[in-house]
Amino acid sequence: MKDYEITIGLEVHAELKTNTKCFCSCKNEFGGEPNTHCCPICVGMPGALPVINKRAVELTIKAGLCMGCDINDIAVFERKNYFYPDLSKAYQISQLVRPICLHGGVKLDSGKFIRLNRIHLEEDAGKLVHKSETVGTLIDYNRGGVPLIEMVSEPDMASSDEALEFLAKLRENLIYADIAECKMQEGGMRCDVNVSIREKGQKEFGTKVEMKNINSFKAVERAINFEVERQKDILKSGGKVRQETRRWDDVAGESSSMRSKEDSKDYRYFPDPDILAIEIPRENVEKLRKELPLLPAERKEKYLGEYGLSQYDTNLLLSEKVYSDFFEACVKLYNKPKSVVNWIQSQVLTLIKDEDEKEIKISAKNLTEIIEMLEKKEISQQDSRTLFAKCWEENIDAKEYAKKTGMLSTLSEDELEKIMDEVLSENPKACEDFKSTPDKVMPFFIGQVMKKTKGKANSEVVRKYITEKLK
Ligand code: ADP
Ligand code: ZN
Ligand code: MG
Numbered sequence: 234m235k236d237y238e239i240t241i242g243l244e245v246h247a248e249l250k251t252n253t254k255c256f257c258s259c260k261n262e263f264g265g266e267p268n269t270h271c272c273p274i275c276v277g278m279p280g281a282l283p284v285i286n287k288r289a290v291e292l293t294i295k296a297g298l299c300m301g302c303d304i305n306d307i308a309v310f311e312r313k314n315y316f317y318p319d320l321s322k323a324y325q326i327s328q329l330v331r332p333i334c335l336h337g338g339v340k341l342d343s344g345k346f347i348r349l350n351r352i353h354l355e356e357d358a359g360k361l362v363h364k365s366e367t368v369g370t371l372i373d374y375n376r377g378g379v380p381l382i383e384m385v386s387e388p389d390m391a392s393s394d395e396a397l398e399f400l401a402k403l404r405e406n407l408i409y410a411d412i413a414e415c416k417m418q419e420g421g422m423r424c425d426v427n428v429s430i431r432e433k434g435q436k437e438f439g440t441k442v443e444m445k446n447i448n449s450f451k452a453v454e455r456a457i458n459f460e461v462e463r464q465k466d467i468l469k470s471g472g473k474v475r476q477e478t479r480r481w482d483d484v485a486g487e488s489s490s491m492r493s494k495e496d497s498k499d500y501r502y503f504p505d506p507d508i509l510a511i512e513i514p515r516e517n518v519e520k521l522r523k524e525l526p527l528l529p530a531e532r533k534e535k536y537l538g539e540y541g542l543s544q545y546d547t548n549l550l551l552s553e554k555v556y557s558d559f560f561e562a563c564v565k566l567y568n569k570p571k572s573v574v575n576w577i578q579s580q581v582l583t584l585i586k587d588e589d590e591k592e593i594k595i596s597a598k599n600l601t602e603i604i605e606m607l608e609k610k611e612i613s614q615q616d617s618r619t620l621f622a623k624c625w626e627e628n629i630d631a632k633e634y635a636k637k638t639g640m641l642s643t644l645s646e647d648e649l650e651k652i653m654d655e656v657l658s659e660n661p662k663a664c665e666d667f668k669s670t671p672d673k674v675m676p677f678f679i680g681q682v683m684k685k686t687k688g689k690a691n692s693e694v695v696r697k698y699i700t701e702k703l704k
Contacts, residue, residue, distance in 0.1 A: 277322025
């Protein structure tokens, strides 16, 4: 049997998190009544003049910086001409010759580097709505003109696993850097998947097939695997793969031919005469670089290295930006990463694991105060849990509340131990009795300690200490 090698290249689109659209001041917002976020510019009325959204350019530069791209000092917008009802002006403003970002790439966990060819900025198209209860197809132009970046990879991936990891890493970076929300179910991130296979050892790539606008990880995986099998069947039976664009039907689990692949010359790209080339000064790029937060790969290195966390804890924290940000805020206040991550895992995450909106309803200050009080044995384990639950429900001050309710003992650990030792040595008979009837004697000990401390001791702490000691 012949052995085949798989080649995959992705073209990933993400909608940028701007307030307004790419070339007009309409709202950039998902949903809304159809055709309410529209104006003569974004529906392409003749004579309307587009003006570039500065924020969209900045976010594209930031995306490039996250992926290690070179930023062009001059970027040009072009018209990509095609006729389809989702685009009423019959061209899309995009970039071909001088995109904002070039090269760069993303490193997979295996160490393999997946190169990017470019990241460019363009406008999204409207949405065709097919409804069974209406005749024909409806069009919603709310999405038309929304700023979209396209991240084009080189054909460097060799399996669906690599493609998914690459996609996940792009997405994480964009989310962490607050560039795009990448809500896949809303179409905020979509990708075109290019797949070819070749016989092992063959030098040139095989003929590629493109599947457009796939909008979930699962679908990307299934589409690739289906396509690889389809191409294998063709080659095995002596046929030739046709270069084409295929439509992936995720419900049926198969693809079908759409059209033979168009070439960039079919689009008759030419510089958009309405939009001047934009200059991108170095100092602006450096200013944007300074605004970038620590990216997932950098956080991972820090968590595993400097903080000595396990791979499991690290992945858990990085799985959602809110977790990782919260963790960082806590560690800044209380420099015991392991304690913090344990609390996040055992308490915080159990409360929000199943929620869609991962909202952490306790402040970093409150959580770290609770951990610190517990670790200094100023409050009991049980009280720490009660306090945590209370802080989650209401925005109270953990320490104040612990003082007010008597959870917090103001005795130092040393002072309390001294008093407990005194109580034990002053009551040899009770110590003797404790061996046979601990449950009966414990309240006596606690009572004695409370008396000496004027009620400042924490009964849980006392119970634990005495039990240990008399063992
Ligand atoms: P086109 O001109 O057909 O759009 P590009 O060179 O722009 O082709 O590449 C589009 C995407 O297809 C890129 O992500 C690229 O990595 C990928 N690609 C190119 N050649 C192949 C191939 N032989 N097999 C799989 N993917 C490929
Ligand atoms: Zn508009
Ligand atoms: Mg292309």
